Amino acid sequence: MKTLTPQPLTAEAFAPFGDVIECRDDNRILDINENLTKRHHDLATISTLSSEADDLAKPIISIFASRYRPFPITLEYLERHPLGSQCFIPMHEKPFIVVVAKPELDQITLADLHAFISNGKQAVNYHPNVWHHYLLAPFEQSLFTVIDRTGKGKNLEEQKIQDGIILLHSN
Amino acid sequence: MKTLTPQPLTAEAFAPFGDVIECRDDNRILDINENLTKRHHDLATISTLSSEADDLAKPIISIFASRYRPFPITLEYLERHPLGSQCFIPMHEKPFIVVVAKPELDQITLADLHAFISNGKQAVNYHPNVWHHYLLAPFEQSLFTVIDRTGKGKNLEEQKIQDGIILLHSN
Numbered sequence: 001m002k003t004l005t006p007q008p009l010t011a012e013a014f015a016p017f018g019d020v021i022e023c024r025d026d027n028r029i030l031d032i033n034e035n036l037t038k039r040h041h042d043l044a045t046i047s048t049l050s051s052e053a054d055d056l057a058k059p060i061i062s063i064f065a066s067r068y069r070p071f072p073i074t075l076e077y078l079e080r081h082p083l084g085s086q087c088f089i090p091m092h093e094k095p096f097i098v099v100v101a102k103p104e105l106d107q108i109t110l111a112d113l114h115a116f117i118s119n120g121k122q123a124v125n126y127h128p129n130v131w132h133h134y135l136l137a138p139f140e141q142s143l144f145t146v147i148d149r150t151g152k153g154k155n156l157e158e159q160k161i162q163d164g165i166i167l168l169h170s171n
Numbered sequence: 172m173k174t175l176t177p178q179p180l181t182a183e184a185f186a187p188f189g190d191v192i193e194c195r196d197d198n199r200i201l202d203i204n205e206n207l208t209k210r211h212h213d214l215a216t217i218s219t220l221s222s223e224a225d226d227l228a229k230p231i232i233s234i235f236a237s238r239y240r241p242f243p244i245t246l247e248y249l250e251r252h253p254l255g256s257q258c259f260i261p262m263h264e265k266p267f268i269v270v271v272a273k274p275e276l277d278q279i280t281l282a283d284l285h286a287f288i289s290n291g292k293q294a295v296n297y298h299p300n301v302w303h304h305y306l307l308a309p310f311e312q313s314l315f316t317v318i319d320r321t322g323k324g325k326n327l328e329e330q331k332i333q334d335g336i337i338l339l340h341s342n
Contacts (some may be wrong), residue, residue, distance in 0.1 A: 015177050022315065023236050031307040033237070040234040042321060059230055061258060061296070061318065063211040066204070087232060089316045091292065092264045122263065123316060124231070134204040145192065145260045145294060147232065147318065150213060 001117025002165045005073075006097050007034070009122050012137070018085070019044040019122035030053035035134040036075045044125040046083040048149040053114025057083065058142055065142045066137040072166040073138060076130040077101060079158045087125040088135060091143040094120045097136040099167065101130035109162040131159065136167075174337045175246075177268050177286035180293050187283070188271040188301045189256070190215040192294035198204040215296040218256040219320040228254065228322025235259070235315045237308040246270060246310060249279055249302040250329045255320025257305060258296040262314040265291045270309040270338065274300035278335040302330065309340075 007013065011020040027040040048057040078101060090096055101112045108131060118124065125147075126132050136145065149155060182191040233260040249272060256308040261267060271282045271286065279302060289295065294297065296318075297303050320326060 014298065021232055021234060023234055023314065032235075036240055037235050037237045037306060039317075040236065042231040043232055044278040046230055059217055059293075060213040061192060061215040061217065062213055063192060063194055064203075064208050066208045069207055091260065091262060091294075093262060116277065121314060123232075123262075132246065133209060143194070143292060145316065146210075147239055 001096055002110045002163060004110065004113055004115050004165055004167050006167070009116040009118045012107045014116060014124065016102060016128045019125040021087070021125060022121060030089060035129070045085060045086060045127070046147060047128050048151060049128060050151060051145055053082060053152030055152040057149055060150045062146045064146050066135055066142050066144065068141050069138050071138055072143060073136060075133055075161055075165050075167055077158050077160055079156060080129055080131045080134055081093050081148065081155045082129050082133035082157060083151065083155040084151050085125055085127055087123060087147040089123040089145040091120065091145060092140070094140045094142055096100060096142065097167070098124055099136065101131035103131065105131060107162055108159055115167060125166040173213065173334060175281065175284055175286050175289040175336055175338045180287040180289045185287060186272060186293065189298045190296040192296060194294060202236045215258060216256060216298070218299050219322060220254045220299060221322060222254060222324030225323060226323040228320055230318055231321045233317045235317050236315050238307055238313065239312050240255050240307060240309050242309055244307060245306055246332055246338055248305055248329050248331055250327060251300050251302045253320065253328060254324050254326040255309050256296055256298055258294060258318040260294040260316040261289065261291055262316060263311065265300065265311045265313055267313065268309060270297055270304035270307065271297070272302040274288045275280060276302060278333055279330055281336050288337060
């Protein structure tokens with residue numbers, strides 16, 4: 001049995017997998033609403049690819065209500081969405097964990113996995129085809145707003161991790 | 172000086188203005204993630220209209236970081252977006268207030284305004300052309316993820332309220 005320790009989520013470390021949606025000084029920031037609000041503008045790339053000419057693929061907004069999953073967590077499968085990005089917005093400022101692997105991998109092992117902890121004020125947006133574990137909310141029952149794709153075509157692939165692992169909290 | 176008292180936000184009362192994105196038993200609910208998660212599916216309509224044939228209008232994801240605005244609040248202007256919907260997702264489970272008026276109004280007065288309080292687990296999505304006050308976060312400093320439109324064309328109109336008012340908290 002192997003272990004994996006999540007690292008703090010940063011835009012730089014997460015760049016191969018997607019966008020980190022957060023307030024950062026290097027965002028494009030606009031002062032709006034009589035200077036009561038700072039708009040951190042256009043922080044992610046929403047993708048909704050079409051597999052057929054008549055496919056009315058589009059982004060949709062859903063809520064994922066997730067139950068507590070305690071440590072240690074055994075990971076068995078990763079999934080990915082070839083036709084669309086998938087964005088997870090935490091609605092409660094509680095940390096959550098994302099586990100990802102690069103899209104070009106055919107056979108995923110522990111050495112290919114990257115685990116990050118959001119500080120709860122960071123949303124993530126997986127790019128199409130990025131392997132990821134389903135949402136892990138090991139600290140609290142939680143609500144996430146999710147922006148992903150509806151449309152024709154097969155937009156879900158799964159892959160068994162070659163060597164099942166336990167994911168440990170970093171602290 | 173007149174006053175306005177916000178009412179609890181419900182999908183039914185808010186229907187003329189947009190979508191309430193929340194967990195509700197009458198949503199389409201899918202059990203996913205090994206039954207750890209309930210997906211409340213496709214809860215809002217994202218609109219990104221085009222004013223010209225070559226307009227690559229699309230939805231974008233931003234963060235609004237809003238400073239505290241204490242009661243009582245004097246309202247002066249409403250705004251609207253003719254070419255796109257605008258969705259506000261609270262990232263912290265704190266209440267916030269939305270003030271709206273119906274899109275067909277040319278001259279808005281107090282009698283036309285509707286004020287609602289989100290319980291903090293409810294996001295809202297204004298439909299195109301719905302008059303609304305800018306985001307009011309009178310309880311906390313707050314972060315909202317916002318899904319709205321980028322593209323060509325004039326997507327902002329403003330209108331002065333005929334009789335400026337004070338908005339009071341309901342309790």
